[in-house]
Amino acid sequence: LPIGISFFTLQAITYVVDVYRGEVKVQKNPLYLGMYIAMFPQLVAGPIVRYADIEHEIDHRRATLEGFAQGLRLFCVGLGKKVLLANTAGVLADSLLPREAAEIGFIGCFSGVAAYTFQIYFDFSGYSDMAIGLGKMMGFEYPRNFNYPYASKSATEFWRRWHMSLGGFFRDYVYIPLGGNRVSTPRFVANTMIVWGLTGIWHGAAWNFLLWGLYWGVLILLEKFLVMKVLDKLPRFVSHIWCVVLFFFGWLLFAVTGLSNVGEWFCAMFGAYGWLGTSTLWELQSWSYVSLVPVFIVGSLPWAPWLRKKIQAWAEGDPHRAIVAAPQKGNTAVPPCQVVCEGPVPAGRARAVTAVNVLADVALLAVFVLSCMSVVSSSYNPFIYFQF
Incomplete structure (x- = not known):
């Protein structure tokens, strides 16, 4: 499939729907419309930019030296996240994730998912920062896509901070048209699960992505009806640990392909294959990344x-x-x-x-x-x- 097809498809949908709703004017210049859909900085990996976000800038764009400088700074931040942090964590993740859980045990599985947790954040938020920075250089103000999601204290808050443009798209173009939360409780539950099922499938046509989406849907519903009442009374660090556990196991569903493999890795997280499986600590290489963990943590928090x-x-x-x-x-x-x-x-x-x-x-x-x-x-x- 063409690189970025999911992003430019959603952007085209926002234009068509917003024109239909009368929220934006028809763009009569096909070159301007093509520029919006195929804008290269954020074309392949977001953020998802709605036409309304840059409608005024398309016709009245002003590129300034100050904006260029701020964009360049933000581009450097994103480049550093991607190249220096995401790639470093990715080396460990790529060496462990394809292996059998029984082979690498608790330490190997934990290290692999932890490395992937940092890799996917620095990779995606780094790309978003570079895209937003390039937009600033050219006079466009793209929406923020990440707001330090690993500082969250609940699943609900996590998804207010992670891939914000995707969450906003599904909220405004799927969830609210279905009725949102202004419906009966059964319908609200169904609307929520439909949105999260679509969110999972949007990432890929595989069972683990669908389960990943439904996993977050169930967690958000549990928080809505039960857990948030408890979390609000607990110290922030306790609720933050709750969220860390949630997104950690969420990325396990995302990173490990195959339902049987996911089950084995899940069991390994609870010691089913011992600390090291059939490997040695030296073979796993996890120990060599311990000194980088504080850097990853500081880089992912505000x-x-x-x-x-x-x-x-x-x-x-x-x-x-x-x-x-x-x-x-x-x-x-x-x-x-x-x-x-x-x-x-x-x-x-x-x-x-x-x-x-x-x-x-x-x-x-x-x-x-x-x-x-x-x-x-x-x-x-x-x-x-x-x-x-």
């Missing part, structure tokens, strides 16, 4: 925006301001890669902010150079989301 906002609050004279680095709801714009002060700042603190921004740019330049060196020196540069 430490950078939190620090940026803390510096901004300090510069503006309000160091005790409550900081929300990654809001739970809303398709918020992609944050800038630099500290941006909104109020008056004393001269001394302004110079400090400028120094921080310069250091950030130097760091991004280093990430870009290292990423280019890695691409040139290695043939291992897969975008795993291309297959979905």
